[in-house]
Amino acid sequence: MRTAGAARANLKTLATHLGLSISTVSRALKNGPEVRPETIQRVKEAAARFGYVPNIGGIHLRTGRTYKVCSILYAPEVGDYGEPGFLAQVESLSNGMETSGYNLLVLAQTGHQAPLDPVRKIYDQRLADAVVFSRTMPMDERARFCLEKDFPFVSFGRTELQTPHAYVDHDDERAVFDEVVHLARSGHRKIVLLNPAGGFNYVGLRLRGYQRALGEVGLPWDEALVYQGDLSVRRTREAIQRILQREPSITAIVCANQMSIVGTLEGLLESGRDTKRDGISVVGFGGMPFLTLAEQHVTYYYQPQSRVGAVLAKHLTALLNGEPAENLRTVLPYVRIDDLRVFRTQDEIDLSREPPRS
Numbered sequence: 001m002r003t004a005g006a007a008r009a010n011l012k013t014l015a016t017h018l019g020l021s022i023s024t025v026s027r028a029l030k031n032g033p034e035v036r037p038e039t040i041q042r043v044k045e046a047a048a049r050f051g052y053v054p055n056i057g058g059i060h061l062r063t064g065r066t067y068k069v070c071s072i073l074y075a076p077e078v079g080d081y082g083e084p085g086f087l088a089q090v091e092s093l094s095n096g097m098e099t100s101g102y103n104l105l106v107l108a109q110t111g112h113q114a115p116l117d118p119v120r121k122i123y124d125q126r127l128a129d130a131v132v133f134s135r136t137m138p139m140d141e142r143a144r145f146c147l148e149k150d151f152p153f154v155s156f157g158r159t160e161l162q163t164p165h166a167y168v169d170h171d172d173e174r175a176v177f178d179e180v181v182h183l184a185r186s187g188h189r190k191i192v193l194l195n196p197a198g199g200f201n202y203v204g205l206r207l208r209g210y211q212r213a214l215g216e217v218g219l220p221w222d223e224a225l226v227y228q229g230d231l232s233v234r235r236t237r238e239a240i241q242r243i244l245q246r247e248p249s250i251t252a253i254v255c256a257n258q259m260s261i262v263g264t265l266e267g268l269l270e271s272g273r274d275t276k277r278d279g280i281s282v283v284g285f286g287g288m289p290f291l292t293l294a295e296q297h298v299t300y301y302y303q304p305q306s307r308v309g310a311v312l313a314k315h316l317t318a319l320l321n322g323e324p325a326e327n328l329r330t331v332l333p334y335v336r337i338d339d340l341r342v343f344r345t346q347d348e349i350d351l352s353r354e355p356p357r358s
Contacts, residue, residue, distance in 0.1 A: 009050035014350045018046055030101075054199050067069075069097055069316055070105040070128035074135055088288060089156075089305040089312070096313020102129075102320075115143050123151050130316055132156060136167075136201045154328065155317045157309065158201055166328035170309045175334045176209030177216075179254060179283050184217035188252040188281060190293050191219075192243060194236065194260050195228045203228070206256070209249070223315050231256055236263025237270065244271045251280055258286040265296050286335070301334040307334065 016023045020043070028043035030037045046052075059183045071090060094104040105128055109118045115135070119142045122131050129152065133142055136157030146153040147163050154166040176193070183191055195203045207226070214221055224247065227239050236255075238261065246248060255261045261284035268280060275282055275297045282298045287305035315328040 003005065009047075009052040009194060009312075011052075011087075013050060014043060014046050017050070018042060065129050066126065067101055068105050068128040069130045069132065069320075070107050070122050071132040073106050073108045075108040076111045079196070086305070089309040092306040092309025093313050093316075094105075094309075096310050097316065100313075100317045102317075106176055116145060119145060119153075123149055124191060129318055130154070132312055132316065135198070137199055138201050139203065140311040142200075150321050152316070154312055154319065156312065158205075158329075158331075160201065164324075164326035164329070164335050166315050166325045168301050168308055168315060168330050168332065169287075170202070171331045171333050173205040173209035173212075174205045175285070175336075176254065177213045179299070179301070179336075180210055181212035181216055183215070183252045183283075185279055186281075189219065190225060190247060190250040191254065192250055193226045193250040193254045194239070194256050194264070195226065196228050196231050196256055210254070225250070231260040231263070233259050233263040233266065237267040240264050240267025241271055244273065251278075253280070253282050255284040258284065260284070260290070261286075261298060265298070268296075284340070298340040300312075300337040300340040302337050303332055303334050 006150075011022045011025050014020075015025045018025065019038070021026075023037070024035060025043050027263050028040045029047060031040060071093060073086060073090075074342055090104070090106060091102045097104050105176070107118050107122065107127075109115065113131070119131055119133060122128050123145075125329075131146070131151070131153045132155070134156035135154070136155050136159050138142070138160040140155070140159045140161070143153070143155055143159050143165055145151075147161070147165060154168065156168055158167050158169045159165070180191055193206070195206060208284055210226070211221060225243075227243065228234065236259065242244065244267070253264050255264050261282065264284075265275075266276065268282075273334055276295065282296070283301070284298055285303075287303050287308070311332065317331070318328055319325065
């Protein structure tokens with residue numbers, strides 16, 4: 001172990017100590033396939049003993065790489081809605097990148113900033129070698145910017161851009177289609193779909209799944225059963241009360257996120273409705289399951305954000321190592337939980353199957 005005041009160990013220190021060339025030591029520290037496993041082990045043991053740490057400043061000067069990636073946090077969403085999923089995603093993403101020698105930075109996009117602002121800042125100031133962003137739009141300007149600049153990125157969410165790019169997404173269209181068909185075949189005829197405002201790509205996918213399902217089961221399209229707007233708890237509660245006043249025969253509600261589940265349950269209770277007594281089905285989507293109002297029944301489409309973070313890290317690493325973006329496009333299936341009340345008592349959720357590539 002290096003003592004206080006001792007010179008910082010470098011590649012030459014390790015090479016001299018081990019009787020190896022500097023290039024061999026460098027390749028061994030990177031797990032180079034051309035280096036024998038026993039040599040890699042010797043080099044890493046010596047690096048740990050001498051307290052060797054790569055000189056990132058020197059690497060940046062030689063290669064232009066920062067060995068950092070940046071994930072963009074949309075601050076108002078986390079602040080206003082207490083969305084915990086992002087934190088689980090960040091932890092998993094950070095863990096995945098550290099094994100590849102990269103550090104994760106998190107940059108906040110504030111409410112007054114345009115979505116492109118933080119991406120442009122990362123690129124212009126060379127803060128990171130790649131970026132991750134979410135809340136994608138069909139013709140996302142951040143994705144177009146990165147593609148034009150040849151700046152590596154993985155988006156959490158798809159776009160409709162023709163140029164292939166790396167992404168991880170949930171299979172929202174399939175999940176909504178399957179659930180609405182299930183509800184209709186269980187006897188529901190008035191099924192509400194709640195979607196957020198903002199024109200996000202996944203909003204269109206969910207609406208498409210909803211419309212396809214109506215056609216599949218022979219139910220008419222009714223624009224009055226689709227709400228698109230603010231899905232905070234209060235706004236959702238108010239929207240549900242208005243919808244029930246206008247359409248009292250509604251028996252199923254598909255919620256877009258976790259806060260809208262809470263708002264929907266509050267709106268039902270304040271309207272004198274009960275999911276169990278009145279046979280009203282509430283369906284929600286999310287990545288961090290929580291305990292809902294005690295006796296209310298909720299079906300939950302679950303996508304753990306820790307899994308999303310792990311796949312994002314895998315794609316970022318492959319992209320930075322030269323893998324073509326068209327090979328790094330993953331759509332993750334949701335896991336349907338029939339009763340959110342008992343979700344936390346379940347020992348296992350089957351996430352072992354390999355996610356499909358689009």
